Amino acid sequence: MERESFENEEVAKLLNDNFVSIKVDREERPDIDNLYMAVCQTLTGQGGWPLNVLLTPDQQPFYAGTYFPRRSILGRMGLMDMLEQIRDRWQKDQQGIVDLSTELMEEVKQHTLTSHTGEVHEGLLHEAYEQFIKRYDSVYGGFGSAPKFPSPHNLSLLLAYGRAYNHAEATRMAVHTLDSMYRGGIYDHVGFGFARYSTDEQWLVPHFEKMLYDNALLAIAYLDGYQATGEQKFAEIAETIFTYVLRDMISPEGAFYSAEDADSEGEEGKFYVFTREEIEQVLDLEDMHTYCHIYDITPEGNFESKNIPNLIHPSLEEVAAERGLSLLGLETLLEECRTKLWAYREQRVHPSKDDKILTAWNGLMLAALARAGKTLQKPVYANAAARAAEFLWQHLRREDGRLLARFREGEAAYEAYVDDYAYLLWGCLELFEATGQALHLKRVLELKDNLFRLFYDEQDGAFYFSGRDGEQLLTQSKEIYDGALPSGNSVLAVQLNRLAAITQDADLQIVGGKLLEAFGGTVSKYPTGYSMYLQGVLHQVQGSKEIVISGRAEDPMLHEMISAVQIAYLPGAALIVNYQGKQGADLRMILPHLEDKPAIQDQATVYICENFACHAPLTTLEALKDELAWHVS
Structure with a gap:
């Protein structure tokens, strides 16, 4: 237009x-x-x-x-x-x-703007699962027909549901979809990252725009897939997303830009597609034939006479055997081809970049990076999240502490919305668990206090989209639908439950339950439209879980125990590292109950607590692993 x-x-x-x-x-x-x-x-x-x-x-x-x-x-x-x-x-x-x-x-x-209260029960979860089965595309993965959106929070819900209820089919639907999206053209096989959605049912032809929030939520879903299944491939896909974001979407100060356009030189997808002749020009003859065979590159093309690379061949092992290579040898060859094609593509006119820094979307990327720092045991990701969090805290808050929504060219503007607060709270909470640093929990608690002051409806028990101090429009709404982005209320239903476990605040847990009830009637009409909300329901049904690990910072056993918990798939569980001595003093000031969970006889000690009641402490790595195996089985 x-x-x-x-x-x-x-x-x-x-x-x-x-x-x-x-x-x-x-x-x-x-x-x-x-x-x-x-x-x-x-x-x-x-x-x-x-x-x-x-x-x-x-x-x-x-x-x-x-x-x-x-x-x-x-x-x-x-x-x-x-x-x-x-x-x-x-x-x-x-x-x-x-x-x-x-x-x-x-x-x-x-x-449209009125939500309906209703009872919250696990039947909502089972009904959603049945609806997902009916809409599931057993051939190409995903749900429904074209266009297909990734909706990664649907996949995270199915993985958590599959684990909680031992439903192998729920896990299989999620895993198949994660694999199909990666294999398709919606994933950028040359430069990494995911496009916004697929215009067809096969995930082949994307709308080529890349959004920060999609890539953050997809990284989380692939990390969930890795933890739930042990499939190393999913961890590697998540890392390629971070490679893209930390290369192409990061500001000099460490915060993240919003999007890359679909068009370049006035043509959608022009930057991303290749002719067969271009592949021949860039790669050696033998390598070219191998690459084209695997990535569906043909003279006639698969998209408007050109080619969108997609992983069409079902088995790299078969291709390696056909060409007399080991699997590692073939993967090395393909990576060399990708690097050459990426260098060639970099010479093209790039799509324009939306260099707005949005608090909400940055909060999601903080959550993804911090999750990766934990799950993959790679502090470089948590460090990147901490740098971005520091930028947001310094440049997207007014002097009175009020969060703002957007930063661009030195200017911060617009009072933040509930999504900004909810997503940033999520990111800072993940960062606290990844680093154990009290600073990040202090920020979580400040965000929580401001959320209740500015957005909470005491009478009906949910959060308005806009703050009381913002511009007053014709009406106030409370959002719960989990579309391309999960609603702030849904994210808070999940994260306030975790925060209640960390702080041992039973009143906060009650507020979380009231939040869920505020939308129970609305959700019951079409549960699959509220997958992040349903993750909150699942965590409420299962009860709160808090894991405290106490010990000396210099004790190697403490760090082995931390790693064992961080890599385990424990949806909804909260982790606290209680460093003994001065290093943990600030955290114990915030969480006095940690005084009751010391390192026994100066040994690293684990306390696993459920619904505010703790099991007998564990002091060996073997006992911890046995307990974790029981919890995830």
Whole structure:
């Protein structure tokens, strides 16, 4: 629409003569986007972007739609025709339009922005599992038909559900989907990272835009897959995501940019695709034949006469045997080919980069990197998360501590929304578990306190999307739907449960339960639309778990015990490292109950607590591993 209409002088004149045109970046003002998307869905039965809404001068909406061609064509209303009709109607009957907008907002508030309370029980989990089975694509993985979105929190839920209820099929659906997405063209096999979604059911042709939040959530899902199955491949895929992000999406100060565009030189995907002739030009003849055989590179192409590399061959072991190579030898050859193709591709005109630094999306990447630091036992990832967290804390907070939503070119702006607080709280909580440093828990607790002060609805027990101190729109909403991004309320349902275990705060656990109940009726209508929320339900059903490891920082056994817990798949469990002596004094000031969990006889000691009651302490690595094996079996 920008190219067709908004850059057109005739359209501009019509708009400027009759309307006040306002362009909103929905990533900077998701509160506005949420409100008027609800309007569009009420009016048309569907939503999407670009979102076009017409308002009265007092911001009351009365007309909405998504894409409009410049002029009407093939039965689709054109933008100019629509604007001319609205102009004429407004001149003749302003009051009629005002009355219409009032009725519309009443309907929006009643049907779209209202959540329904309900009982929370594990039956919601089983119902969601059955719905996932019905929608599962047993051939290509994923759920439903094209277009297919990764929705990584669906996969994390299925992995956790499979472990909790010993449902091998739940795990298999998640694993198959993780593998299929990686093999497809939605994954960038040359430069790494995932595109936003697949336009087809096979995961072959992506919408080539790359989003920070997708890559953060997918990294978490692949780490979950690695922990749940032991498949080393999933750990390696997660690491390639971090390679991409830390190479291409990081600011000089260590925070993360928002997105890379799909287009370059005015053409979608041009940066990412190859002709067969280009592959021949870059690679040696024998290597070229091997690479093309494995990655579906043909003279006719698999996408508009060009090729999207995708891992079409089902077995690298077979290819290695055919070519008289070991598997390691073939993998080394393919990595050499990839490196050459990446260097060749780097000479092209790059897609534009959206260099906004968004607090919410950075919070998700903090969570992913910190999880990797723990799960893969690689501090470099936790260090990258800590650097980004420091930037956010220094540059995206006002002097009074109020979190802000966006930073760009030296300017921080917009009071942060509940998603910003929730995602950053999640990231800092993961960082606390990865490092054991009290600083990160202090930040978590500050975020939690501000969340309750600015967003919490004491009466109904959930969090509003916008803060009480922000711009007051026509109505306040509480979001729970877990779309491409999980809702702030859903993330908090999970993370407040973990924080309650860490702080031993039974009141906070009660608040978490009340939060879940605030949306129980809404979720029961279509559970698969609320997969992050259901992770919160699963953790509530299973009860809180806290693991405290106490010992001297210089004791190697302490660190072996920490590693054993960090690499174990324990969804919802919370980890605290209680360093003895001065190093742990700050943390014990925040968590006084750690005084009751000392290192017994100066040996590294583990306390496993469930629902605020602790088992007998463990002082050997073997006993800890036996206990962990029992918990994950």
